[in-house]
Amino acid sequence: MSSIDQVGIQIALTQARKSFNEGGIPIGCSLISVNGAILGAGHNQRIQKSSPTLHGEIAALEDAGRLKAGVYRDAMIYTTLSPCSMCTGAILLYKIPRVVIGENKTFSMGGEDLLRSHGVEVVVLDNEECKKLMAKFISEKPGEWNEDIGE
Amino acid sequence: MSSIDQVGIQIALTQARKSFNEGGIPIGCSLISVNGAILGAGHNQRIQKSSPTLHGEIAALEDAGRLKAGVYRDAMIYTTLSPCSMCTGAILLYKIPRVVIGENKTFSMGGEDLLRSHGVEVVVLDNEECKKLMAKFISEKPGEWNEDIGE
Ligand SMILES: [Ca+2]
Ligand SMILES: [Ca+2]
Ligand SMILES: [Zn+2]
Ligand SMILES: [Zn+2]
Numbered sequence: 001m002s003s004i005d006q007v008g009i010q011i012a013l014t015q016a017r018k019s020f021n022e023g024g025i026p027i028g029c030s031l032i033s034v035n036g037a038i039l040g041a042g043h044n045q046r047i048q049k050s051s052p053t054l055h056g057e058i059a060a061l062e063d064a065g066r067l068k069a070g071v072y073r074d075a076m077i078y079t080t081l082s083p084c085s086m087c088t089g090a091i092l093l094y095k096i097p098r099v100v101i102g103e104n105k106t107f108s109m110g111g112e113d114l115l116r117s118h119g120v121e122v123v124v125l126d127n128e129e130c131k132k133l134m135a136k137f138i139s140e141k142p143g144e145w146n147e148d149i150g151e
Numbered sequence: 152m153s154s155i156d157q158v159g160i161q162i163a164l165t166q167a168r169k170s171f172n173e174g175g176i177p178i179g180c181s182l183i184s185v186n187g188a189i190l191g192a193g194h195n196q197r198i199q200k201s202s203p204t205l206h207g208e209i210a211a212l213e214d215a216g217r218l219k220a221g222v223y224r225d226a227m228i229y230t231t232l233s234p235c236s237m238c239t240g241a242i243l244l245y246k247i248p249r250v251v252i253g254e255n256k257t258f259s260m261g262g263e264d265l266l267r268s269h270g271v272e273v274v275v276l277d278n279e280e281c282k283k284l285m286a287k288f289i290s291e292k293p294g295e296w297n298e299d300i301g302e
Contacts, residue, residue, distance in 0.1 A: 050217050053209045053241065061204050066197065069301050089240030090204065093260075094301045109244070150220050150245045 001125075005100055008032045008078035009125060011041050012102065015056065016080045016133055019043035025148055026133040029056035029079040031064050031096075039075060040064025046148050055148075056080065057087035061094070072096050080130040082108040083115075084149065092118055099123070102130030106138070107149060152276075156251055159183045159229035160276060162192050163253065166207065167231045167284055170194035176299055177284040180207035180230040182215050182247075190226060191215025197299050206299075207231065208238035212245070223247050231281040233259040234266075235300060243269055250274070253281030257289070258300060 001009075008030050015028025025044040033039055042059025045051045054062070057079055072094035077083075082104035083091065088111030091099060098121040104112065105126070112122045138145045152160075159181050166179025176195035184190055193210025196202045205213070208230055223245035233255035234242065239262030242250060249272040255263065256277070263273045289296045 046217065051213060052215070052217055052245075053204070053212050058204050058209075062202060064203070066201050066203055066298065069298065072301065085240035085243040086237060087240070089236035089238070092236040094203075147217065147220065150223065 004032060004034075004036045004076075005078075005123075007036065007038075008076060009080075009100060009102060009127065011038065012056070012078040012080050013127070013129060015041050015043040015060075016102075016130065019045075019048070020133055020137060022048055024048045025144065026137050027056040027079070027081045029060040029077060031060045032076050032078060033071070034074045034076060034098075039067070039071070044148065047144060053086065055084060055087050057083055057090060061090060069095070076100060078102075080127070081106060081134060082124075083111040084109050085111060085114075087111070088114050091115060091120065097121060100125065102127040103134075105131055106134040109149075155183060155185075155187045155227075156229075156274075158187065158189075159227060160231075160251060160253060160278065162189065163207070163229040163231050164278070164280060166192050166194040166211075167253075167281065170196075170199070171284055171288060173199055175199045176295065177288050178207040178230070178232045180211040180228065182211045183227050183229060184222070185225045185227060185249075190218070190222070195299065198295060204237070206235060206238050208234055208241060212241060220246070227251060229253075231278070232257060232285060233275075234262040235260050236262060236265075238262070239265055242266060242271065248272060251276065253278040254285075256282055257285040260300075 040063035045054035191214035
């Protein structure tokens, strides 16, 4: 893994841990420029902000704020969990060319295939801590998790 | 058009007009239960809140707040403009079964086809006021509009 990838996934994991420690859904995300600049980071805010749309990816995009189209096209998204259809659509909207995913065992809505079909590079790390955080959260709060994925 | 559809699109249009009058992108949305209850409404907040993700649909879902899965499955989205990939993905995430679109001449990212392929009912009204508001905004602020659609 490149050093930029290591930084990107570590920021995402730090956000996921922070959310877990707040009692929230432990999914974190970072938006990193291809040259390594940290553009934004965030975590799921369903529980903390009663938000149905601030998934990790959306929260990271919000943290980054308004950016010119070219900035997204030179950026990468790091997310601890495979993106849902909304977050997949956000990545396609802004034409972010590369997505690094901590794990896709806990959840996958088919976003990876849709991203690849649009030419996005998708890397799945199968990271143990990403899986453990989710397993712990889901065993403690299954209702909140189902709500987050529309189930 | 049913009376619920009339109410739904009028709330979306009222939101779009409000955003236009604030100097913002004139796209509005409402989330309405199939029995006619108004669950939420909102408009694009790129300019007003410097937000890259609060499109009309996302703002309406945020306004509705946390809902159980069954509420979304008995709800309809009314939006003044054809949904982008992010908002299309949000509709699919929450399995909202019906989407009424004011117009799709100004913009379409293929969201309607993706929705239909997942069994969502899509109705396009070709509403003149929806088109006029967008035409006026885009002629005045083309840069902000391009930014909103990742161009
Ligand atoms: Ca912001
Ligand atoms: Ca809220
Ligand atoms: Zn998501
Ligand atoms: Zn949108």
